[in-house]
Amino acid sequence: MHMKSTIIKVAGTALLLAGMGGLLLAFASTPEIDGASAGNALALLGGAVLLIRSRKK
C-alpha cells in the first residue's frame, strides 16, 4: 500500500514536471504561436473546457 502511494506521488510529480516544462517551452518566442492571439485562444479553450465539464445540477 505504501509502495503504491509512493508510486502515485512520484507519477504525480513527474506529471507536474512534464506539464510545467511544456508550459515553459510554450513561452518561447516563436512565430507559429502568435502572442497577440494568445488571450483569445486560451479563453476559447478555457470556455470550451468549462462547457465540457458543466452539468445540470
Add this chain to the structure above:
Amino acid sequence: MLVDSVQVGTISPPTTEPQPLWRIAGLAGLLAAELLVISARTPHIALQDVPGLPGLVFSLGTWKVRILVTLAIISLLVWQSRGKRNLGRLSEWPVGTGIAWRWLLAHLAVILLFAGLTSLLFENRLQGLAADILVVGWVAAGAAAVVLAACAFLPAAFWRALLRGTGDVWAYVLVLGVGACVLAAYATPIWNPLAHWTLMLAWMLLRPFVPGLSADPSSMIFGTHAFSVQVAPACSGYEGIGLILAFTAGWLWFFRREWRFPRALLLIPLGVAAMWVFNAMRVAALVLIGVAGAPGIALQGFHSHAGWIAFNVVALGTCLAARRISWLTTAGSVGTWPAERSEPNPAERSEPNPIAPYLMPFLAILAAGMLAGATSNGFEWLYVLRVAAAGAALWYFRDSYRTLDWRVGWPAVALGGLVFVIWIGLEPLAGSVRTGEPSALAHASALARMAWLAVRVLGAVITVPIAEELAFRGFLLRRLVSADFESVAWRAFAWAPFLISSIGFGLMHGDRWLAGTMAGMIYAFAMLRRGRIGEAAAAHAVTNALLAIYVLATGNWQLW
C-alpha cells in the same frame, strides 16, 4: 452603498479584524507597483554579453516571467491538494492592530537603495569584481526590501506559522519549478532534428497535390518556384507541443480521480504526437495557400493564427475523445455531462447545458475571429463571421434569455460614457501607435467599404456587448461566487469574483488590460446596482458606440 445592498451566502460575516489575505494582497500590490516603476526605467538588454554575474542576471531576466508563472501555477496546484487546510486556518490568524510603520519606512529606504543599485547596474555595463559585488548587493537589497515589507504588513510570527503550516510544500514547489526550467532549457537542442522531421512530413502530405514541390533538408526551404518558405527550427512545432504537454498534464492532474493510471498517461504522448502532425499539416497548408495564389494570406493571417487553431483542436479533441473511452476512465466517474454517464438517464439527456447560453455567443465570436484572422492578409475582411457566429448563437439560445432582466436605465448610459473617457484617457499607457484607416479598406470600392464598416459597427455595438456581458458578468462573476451559479442572485456582490472577473476581462484586451479591467469593474457595477444584465450590456454598447464614432471621426484606427 453597493456593499450594503447585496448579500452573498458564501462570504463570511463582516468583521472588524483585518483579514491576513487582504494584508497579503496589499503587500503584493505594493511590491508589484514598486517593481513596475523600477523595471520601467531599466534597460535590461544592456547586460547582454557582459561576463560574470551581470551576464547571469541578464540570462535569468529573460526567464523571469516563465519562472514566476511556473512557480505560481505549481504553488496553486500543490496547495490546492496539500496546503488548503493550513491556509484556511491561517486566514483566521489574528492580524493585530495596524501596519507596522517603522518596518514600512525601513522598506521604503531599502527600496530606494535597490532602485539606485538597479540604475547603477543596468546603465553602466560594469565588469569584473566590482560588478559582481554590485550584483550581490543588488540581490541582497531586493531580498531585504521584500522581507521588510512582509514584516510591515503582517507580523513575523504569521510568516513563521505560514512556513510551518505548509510543511514541505515550499521545497516541493521550488524543486518542481527549477526542474521544469532545466527540462525546458535542455530540450532546446532537439529543435533542429524536430524541424527536419516536420519538413519531411509536410512534404509527404503535400507531394501528391502540388507538382514541382521540393523540400531541401540542408536549407530547410520548402515549396515550389512560385512560392516557398524556410522552416526555421522554431517552427518545428515545439511551442504547440509545449502547450499540449502542459494542457494534457494539467487535465490529468486536476481530474486525476476520473482516470485509470497509468494507462491514462498514454494521453500525453498521443497529444504530443497529434500536435506535431497538426503542425506539419499547418506548414503544408501554408505552402498550399501560397502556391494557390494567396501568399499574403499564407504569410500573414494563416501563419500567425493556424498554430492556435491547431492547439485548440488537438486539446479539445484529446479530452473529448478520451472521456468517451472507458478503458481510460474509472467507472461512472467521468462524464458530469448527462450524456456521458455510464448509465445515462433518458430524462436527463434532454437537459440543456446551463452555461451554454452564457458562454456560447462569446466562444462563437472567439472561434470566428480566429478563422477570420487565419484567412486575412493583414486586414480582417471576414469580420462578418464574428457577427454571424454570435448572432446565430444568440438566436439559438433566445428562449434562455427571455428570463433575464434586459431593462435599461439612464445610469447605464452614463457608465458607458465614463468607460469611454477612461478608455481614451488610458490609451497612452497601451503604447499603441496612431494608425490611419487600413489601406485595404481605404482602397476598396465604396460599397464594400460601407458594408464592412456597417458590419463592424453592428458587431461592436450589438453582438459583442451582449456576448461579453453574458460571459463575464452573467456567468463568470456569478460562477466565482458559487459553483451553482444559477442560484446566485444577480445583485450578489463579493470582492474576489468582482476583481477576478474584471481582471480576466481586462486581460482579454491585451495591451489595454488596465483600461479593460476598469471597464470590467464598471460594467459589473452597472449590473450589480440593479441586478440587471441589460444595464451592463447597455453600458458596454454605449462605450463601443462612442469608440466607433471616435475612430471614424478622428481616424484613430488603432483603437479598433
